Amino acid sequence: xxxxxxxxxxxxxxxxxxxxxxxxxxxxxxxxxxxxxxxxxxxxxxxxxxxxxxxxxxxxxxxxxxxxxxxxxxxxxxxxxxxxxxxxxxxxxxxxxxxxxxxxxxxxxxxxxxxxxxxxxxxxxxxxxxxxxxxxxxxxxxxxxxxxxxxxxxxxxxxxxxxxxxxxxxxxxxxxxxxxxxxxxxxxxxxxxxxxxxxxxxxxxxxxxxxxxxxxxxxxxxxxxxxxxxxxxxxxxxxxxxxxxxxxxxxxxxxxxxxxxxxxxxxxxxxxxxxxxxxxxxxxxxxxxxxxxxxxxxxxxxxxxxxxxxxxxxxxxxxxxxxxxxxxxxxxxxxxxxxxxxxxxxxxxxxxxxxxx
Numbered sequence: 001x002x003x004x005x006x007x008x009x010x011x012x013x014x015x016x017x018x019x020x021x022x023x024x025x026x027x028x029x030x031x032x033x034x035x036x037x038x039x040x041x042x043x044x045x046x047x048x049x050x051x052x053x054x055x056x057x058x059x060x061x062x063x064x065x066x067x068x069x070x071x072x073x074x075x076x077x078x079x080x081x082x083x084x085x086x087x088x089x090x091x092x093x094x095x096x097x098x099x100x101x102x103x104x105x106x107x108x109x110x111x112x113x114x115x116x117x118x119x120x121x122x123x124x125x126x127x128x129x130x131x132x133x134x135x136x137x138x139x140x141x142x143x144x145x146x147x148x149x150x151x152x153x154x155x156x157x158x159x160x161x162x163x164x165x166x167x168x169x170x171x172x173x174x175x176x177x178x179x180x181x182x183x184x185x186x187x188x189x190x191x192x193x194x195x196x197x198x199x200x201x202x203x204x205x206x207x208x209x210x211x212x213x214x215x216x217x218x219x220x221x222x223x224x225x226x227x228x229x230x231x232x233x234x235x236x237x238x239x240x241x242x243x244x245x246x247x248x249x250x251x252x253x254x255x256x257x258x259x260x261x262x263x264x265x266x267x268x269x270x271x272x273x274x275x276x277x278x279x280x281x282x283x284x285x286x287x288x289x290x291x292x293x294x295x296x297x298x299x300x301x302x303x304x305x306x307x308x309x310x311x312x313x314x315x316x317x318x319x320x321x322x323x324x325x326x327x328x329x330x331x332x333x334x335x336x337x338x339x340x341x342x343x344x345x346x347x348x349x350x351x352x353x354x355x356x357x
Contacts (some may be wrong), residue, residue, distance in 0.1 A: 002243055007137075007154035011162060011191055012171040014184050020248050021180060028256040034162045035263035036179070036216055042267045043221050045274065048298040052248050053103070053219060054081075055303045055355055061098035065091070074356040082305035083346065094126070098201055098349030100175060101125040105209045106220050113171065114206065114213050118165045119189075123186075123198040128197055133194050137160070141193070149295075152193035160191045170210065178214045182207055183255035187242050227258040255336065272354050277301050280334060280350075287332055291325045300335065304352035305345050327354055 002008055011154045021029075043049065056078050077095055080088040099120040108118055120132055133156055141150040153159055166188050170181070189203045208220040228235045231254075238254045241247035242307075277297060299314050300306050311322035326346045329335045335346040 003151075004148050005140075005151060007151050008191065008243070009153045009155070009158050010301060011153055011188075013162070014188055014250055015174075015176065016184070016246070018248060020184065020252060025180060025249060025252050025256070026177070028253055028260070029179050032179050032256040032260040032263070033177070033216075035260045035267075036211070036222065039222065039263040039267050039270075042270045043217070043219050045052065046270065047277075047294075048302060051170040051273075051298070051302045053106075053221075056221055056223065056269075056353075057099050057102055058095070058303075059355060060204075060225055061095045061102070061222065062326065063225035063229055065098060065227070066093045066202065066225070066229060074352070078304045078352065079340070082303060082307065082310075094128075096127050096344055097128060098205075101202075102205055102208065102220060105205055105272050106212065109209055109213050113167070114209055114271070115167045116160070116194075119163070119194070119202055119206065123195045123202045126194075126198045126201050131196050132162070134196055136196075139193065149240065150191075159192060159194050162188075163194060178211070178216055178258055179256055180252055182210050182259075183252045184248075185210060186255065187239060187251060190239055191243060222259065222262055223266070224255075224258045224262050226265075227262050229259075235312050236307065270352065272299070273351070276350055276354060284329065284332065284334065288328050291328045296325055300329065300346070300348050301351055304348045304355065306348065307343060307345050340348065 001010065006039060007153050027123065041311055055078075058081055059074075062074065062077050076092045078090065080092045080096060081099070104176055105114075105118060105122050108121075116133075124130060134154075135156045137154050139154070140148045141152070143149050153162055166185065168354075169188075170185055186203055187208055190199060190207060193199050195202065202226055205222060206216075208222055211217045211222060212220055234254060238247070238251040242251045280301075281292075281294065281297045284297060292318070295314065296316060298309070299311055299316065301309070306326065308319055308322045310324060311317065311325060312319055316322055316325065326335075330346060332335045334348070336349055338347055
């Protein structure tokens with residue numbers, strides 16, 4: 001039985017005993033699945049798919065961190081992402097660690113299961129610590145007035161058992177729609193609340209990686225955190241009402257709507273990036289044919305902040321040659337040069353505006 005002030009060690013395992021694939025849920029799942037499939041196809045059109053991971057994931061990292069009141073600016077994030085040597089705020093570094101955790105998880109699920117050990121590794125990267133599953137009692141979730149609204153399960157053995165049950169459900173061969181399962185998994189992970197910190201961000205990473213793991217996406221490009229920020233009260237109310245009332249349908253509909261709306265928004269963003277890349281390619285080829293190459297244009301779209309060494313590392317020429325390329329693009333107005341310390345950065349302002357609008 002659930003009581004706000006007592007550890008919820010009786011948190012039921014998944015799946016819920018009540019029906020979750022109601023007519024309303026199935027109808028919404030079809031629409032969300034269609035939008036997600038279209039996003040998957042659109043992402044595969046990107047000539048340099050690393051750009052989606054490098055740049056779009058920073059927006060998810062920033063938004064997911066913002067949910068936890070870790071605030072920084074787009075400019076700070078992209079600037080720091082372009083150069084590990086730049087001084088950055090603690091908040092910006094934590095945002096960049098979210099990207100690192102996602103990249104780690106994405107690489108790992110190619111060869112190992114999305115399971116507790118990987119959850120722990122991602123949480124450790126986010127928080128830059130060596131913590132593990134909670135062992136110390138006393139964790140509670142409070143509202144803005146300091147009142148306890150939820151006390152998660154307590155005891156390492158209890159928590160690990162619940163995570164094991166969650167893994168079993170995640171990878172079970174059943175007839176549940178994958179997006180419905182993702183919604184159930186997200187609630188369950190947040191209810192288990194296995195770590196001393198970083199649970200929300202780790203849970204949102206699991207959402208993305210689960211869809212990749214299940215084949216609904218090839219790249220981790222569905223970032224739900226912006227939708228959660230825009231509908232934050234409904235997000236936390238939904239989690240609470242599942243715990244207190246068993247209100248699964250409303251929660252699943254919320255998550256399916258997040259998938260559908262985010263898929264549509266990301267499709268449009270990718271469409272706009274592709275159009276900008278093409279218009280930039282045509283302009284550079286027409287107005288600066290001596291420096292034009294398809295690889296050069298793709299490189300300046302990998303992330304908004306570019307520098308000479310990026311082109312060198314991509315094999316586009318010597319440092320002198322690469323500097324010439326970037327200066328010519330600056331002359332055209334395609335890039336804007338900005339000196340920060342000893343380094344000169346070349347900013348793709350049009351791309352920055354698309355990514356951050």
